[in-house]
Amino acid sequence: MRIGIVAPSTPILPDDAEAVRALASIGYPQIELIFDEQCFAVHGHFAGEDRHRFAALVEMANRPDIDAIWFARGGYGACRIAQEAVAAMTDAARGKAFLGYSDQGNILACLYREGFDHVAHGPMVADIRRDDGEAAVLRALDWLVARDPAACEPGLEHGARHAAFNLITLSMLLGTPLEPDLAGHVLIVEEVSEYLYAFDRAFFHVATSLGPRGLAGLRLGRVSAVPENDRPFGMEAEEIARDWCARTGIAFLGRADIGHDAANRIIPFGLHRAG
Template structure:
């Protein structure tokens, strides 16, 4: 995998909308955070645009992203927020610009479209808080993004979860939001997971739909041949009047139980309180013991 250059003080970071709209006022906390790290914020042309839910038209959002890819002085592109809309522009993005000048693409949730598509191109990306997330982000989440961007060693140690499947694994990290991974199945943005460690997380889903998505990942071969799995926050799940009968963790465990790889549940990344940064495409080591879990990136 191609690893973009780590950042240094004075580097420019562009903030752009690939999905929902984001105002200049909302961008201020993210601007101040970047400045506190010695970086130079650059507001993309889409910041402040208002196209109903979206931060500008599809054409405007794709053009802004391509502009930042083409600008060699911009060393990272920080997606403003998620929601929905990135898949509408992914085929209009000129990824030849990225291959000619690799740079970090940062975000989570709907930005999983880019994590998956760019992973297939062989370039690492950063799954972590977005500009919109800054006011509510924990210090640990912000610190982990800083460490990831500046090339610091990352070692996460978390407590044991009773559902964990113990073991050790090493492999490329791939994945992101479960709903987005599911929605990309059958497209050229769908990911190859064999011999990799798959990360999934999600928000605001009905339990029966989590079951549907996991079964479809399995039927498409995304679970077979995994080295390991990291399940982040499965946050604010819903049930029907007639209960589905299983929670999200039980649903996922029932699907992976047929395979022989370690799994950690409730890892502090995703839509929950904590959203620790993950270098997607990096070779990581995962060690799940009864005493706790260690992830080295």
């Protein structure tokens, strides 16, 4: 099996790639990780200019000798190329799995909107840097290589449709050509490094946009590294989620084991079949 790795947003370091290669060689010696050199490019904030990131993603996705696409890192930049990149993908790309989270939710959303069947929210290469990052990387490989159910979020319900996003990322893509149809889905969201007032603002947008469209429910992942504001917001993250769900008629279905951390579990988009 050959897994292609690209960075549609921000770059990783060669040391990250080497650490992940070394780990994979022990746990999965039969696979080959193909890092596009674009992963290490730097152009201002981004892993190369827009056209460079676009070309790397499309080329890797369309290669018939690549079995899956694993995103290197989040950050910002994927929305600048997602629509055009997915439109340029061929049937060779449709059979591949695509795995990532955070800013890569822009691409996951567009792929899912366009009917790609193997799209999942889960750990990326850059997670190797985290405390216990090796566990996150191995979990990603367990899913990419073997679709190991143990790598997935344990609360996924058999027969239900799921989708997962970083809350701010989802809020920003609603109403754009990247937005997928989430009617009938259990939506799972997480957040990192946002003030609670910004979290509340994003929840307002997501809940009022998607509530009338028939979400099956919402689960809240971890909300971490919340900055301290100059005054208390007055509600914690779960209270905010419950409040907006109640206001908009969305069933609040509890917490979920996802987040910007090494414990981040995998959530395949679409219909879940246990076992």
